[in-house]
Amino acid sequence: MYNFDLVRPTSIDEAVKALGEEDAQPLAGGQTLIPTLKQRLAMPTKLVSLTGIADIKGVCKTDDGQLAIGGGTTHGTVAKEAMADFPGLANLAANVGDPAVRNRGTIGGSLANNDPSACYPAAALGTGATIKTNKREIAADDYFQGMFATALEEAEIITEVRFPIPEKSNYQKFEQQASRFALVGVFVAKYADGVRVAVTGASNEGVFRWSEAESALSSNFSAEAIDSLSAPDGSNMISDLHGSGDYRAHIVKVMTKRAVAAAS
Amino acid sequence: MPKDTGIGASTKRREDVRFLTGVGNYTDDVNIYGQAYVHFLRSDVAHGRIKNIDTSAASGMPGVVRIFTGADFEGVGGIPCGWQITDRHGNPMQEPAHPVLAQGKVRHVGDPIAAIVAETLEEARDAAEAIELDIEELPAVVDMKAAVADGATKVHDDLENNLCYDWGFVEENREAVDKAIKEAAHVTTLELVNNRLVANPMEPRVAVGDYNRADDMSTLYTTSQNPHVIRLLMGAFVLGIPEHKLRVVAPDVGGGFGTKIFHYAEEAFCTFAARQLKRAVKWTSSRSEAFMSDAHGRDHVTKIELALDKDNNFTAIRTETYANMGAYLSTFAPSVPTWLHGTLMAGNYKTPLIYVNVKAVFTNTVPVDAYRGAGRPEATFQLERVVDKAARELGVDPVALRRQNFITEFPYSTPVAVEYDTGDYDATMDKLQEIADFAGFEARRKESEKRGKLRGLGINCYIEACGIAPSNLVGQLGARAGLYESATVRVNATGGITVMTGSHSHGQGHETSFPQVVAEMLGIDASMVEIVHGDTANTPMGMGTYGSRSIAVGGSAMVRATEKIINKAKKIASHLLEASEADIELKDGQFTVAGTDKSVAWGDVTLAAYVPHNYPLEDIEPGLEETAFYDPANFTYPSGAYACEVEVDPETGKVTVERFAAADDFGNIINPMIVSGQVHGGIAQGVGQALLENCAYDENGQLLSASYMDYAMPRADDVPFYQVDHSCQTPCTHNPLGVKGCGEAGAIGSPPAVINAVIDALHSGGHTHVEHINMPATPARVWAAMQK
């Protein structure tokens, strides 16, 4: 890796200030950024560690019944602390990477990075979560802008993510055999006013909502409702060593059915 | 008491204490005062002409000691190939030059272009980025069949074409085989790929070159399975350093699987640069570098035809294989698809006529060489797949078809030039049926179906030739080395024993199992015996560890040296006991005069040897140390039968291995626990090859699976608990221990069992059009195969 300076502020304000410098970058769990640095694929002059900011850690239920998770909360903590209120999300977090990754990696880091095969984007989009930053609140529907692209601006820090808690939800991850990221991941969330279905891993455009499935499930929340749908269009899906676009499209359908069947 | 630690005892591995407590000494732990670090600038294109390498800016960068390019190696030898193949027409193979650093052209992604030596690794990497390369990209040669088509771009301009050799075996059988196939009652044909693999030992390769001006001595510390072979190849062929001025040390090595047999450019570079710079030079491969610079394995494309008569007896086998050599010939690459593959094509069956054709091809890819099993997994896979397919086509039971064609009389001379000394293939098949619980399969299948899963049972047999190898035979076959092994047994004055072996342990547990043999022979406790290996300065010239040869060949050398020790010790004992030598018996560490209670202890005899006050000096020398070299009379032929049960998820194509059973015949066994462990690891590797591991290039020669993000290694949850058994034992007839070797069996025997099981599962689900799925049988491939 190239040389860089490291600072470890204890407040959001200090962090934002430190990020004001040219080529400064936030460092959370480092599970994505450190390997990138080791391969010399990034050369920040300053890394601003977010791990010392207590304000952006933790899981709690808000008065209006949402689950608020600090941007610096690790996957491991989410897996434990979201279980009672939002098992669909807790189980998603529990299956990210391995214990070392879960004990370091954070929800903010995952959403900021927006890897097309990452799990959290499916939960955020699949619940219509709100991404809170030091500057503003961004609706998930506006936040994800394609592979590795988000609405975040320079020096903007994800401080919290608010999830409307669904009546029922489930995330099904079909693992890519090498990385064990999602070859296809489907998050299904059922609310009183409708169902949301978000798909990660599959599309060249990053995480997306499968609207046909949403409307079918909104009128009939059952695996059979998916049976009658044709798989989404595979032509713009990722085609690589691990599977063609058509294969991924097929798996989207299978995983959606399984998520509905398993939703709790 | 000795029985607890002698032959047959499952003694725990003594070396694990240091490995598991972090006090092993690996090559990367070697740090020499004043050492510099080298970073290799590697080609990022598969094929290109080097027009210019401008190092002027880089040379002035902080910490840079010196930058080397191919020009610095003119006049220095290239990396040699250790095996020459003679083709069908009697001509030698085409053998390209293999410079230490690229000269003129780069030929694969990862080919080293320049070596930057600097005070720190990061400074070397910084300087590498400042080197200006002018490389004219050329069309990449990737597909083997396209590589040998007329007008294909040449990987090596000075060779005639990209065909290394076109080998026929046994060439004299060719016409008879063609005729038998034409006249057969039934012919089963199968085209398949044996997928390219990356060995990925846990410890990446490391080399530290050192040079001592005081005595003009070069030392190379390296991650090698065979330090003497490296010393010979590098000293004699590359750098011109005589062996008495060159020491090669392979300390603790964290896994090899074949890929650490070979002599690599980085080893020669570090040794060379240390002499030039008069300081030590260290290289530690990153995992990314390992993917593009460690020799890969397998990569065969094969068509096999099996002919049967009307009674389902095998009458002939014909194969045509394209074998990828990659861009250069790695040390033993030419031998793998030929002598280690063609000679195994008979398998466990008495097929009278066999013809094997192999076309070895140069491509713009990483060189391919031996990888656990080396040639034998490729032979076994195609044979056991085609036999399975034949059974299906003929509607007969795959076990019965195999049994009907088993070789049952030994010794048996195959039509592919080897003689199996012993074996009992029905016995291992019987054992397999028992431990794999064939009887319960249908019930398990029903239970799977209830859960919407397709269950399949795949079985296969294997035979391998190991205990490599009789030197005079391999010499005739083109080996440029002998394949004996050596041992020095040094009995110390107070009775403890140090055994210096030419074998090398990099996971096999020699430090535990070798002492068990000596302990058994002398009737002492194994804790009195220590194994020294891995350093050319203190071990006799030996050929190292690969080809399941260590106990069969290295162990035999140790037996011979220990026999010499016993002979001499008896002479000393007879003197001390004032009895005739013929009357001396050695039992439980005591020398006794037969039929009397007169005895002398092991320690008294050894002390007398080194404090020879009362000693027959006129007849024998003092001291108790003997060396033996052992050259095997034949290969050894372990064999076995394997069974795999898989479940296929018909909606996704995902295969899970539910059960795996292995019944092996390894002859006599020294340490059953270590043997089981070797089988376990081998099966994991075989399952990895069958379901997960896929080293793939795109059409431009870019490595697609260049990291663990895309190259799937088997993990603990990818494999089930295994049922392994090695109680079927037909001892080897020609080595003193009756051992056959077990290191590669698991990797050889398991891939066909897995694929046979997948096909069986799909057929049970009505997908009867699926005849074959290439490895790795990934979910996407299995699903695609199910769709008509």
Ligand SMILES: Cc1cc2nc3c(=O)[nH]c(=O)nc-3n(C[C@H](O)[C@H](O)[C@H](O)COP(=O)(O)OP(=O)(O)OC[C@H]3O[C@@H](n4cnc5c(N)ncnc54)[C@H](O)[C@@H]3O)c2cc1C
């Ligand atoms: C072996 C392994 C397996 C994995 N498996 C999975 C998996 O199965 N599923 C999955 O979804 N992911 C997986 N991951 C990725 C993992 O979830 C990462 O932790 C996550 O992508 C990044 O989180 P981090 O906290 O480590 O971020 P970092 O690596 O520290 O940062 C990542 C990026 O986000 C930026 N950033 C970090 N925090 C913030 C913030 N609060 N606000 C704004 N920008 C920020 C950084 O500047 C950087 O650009 C795996 C990773 C590894 C190493």
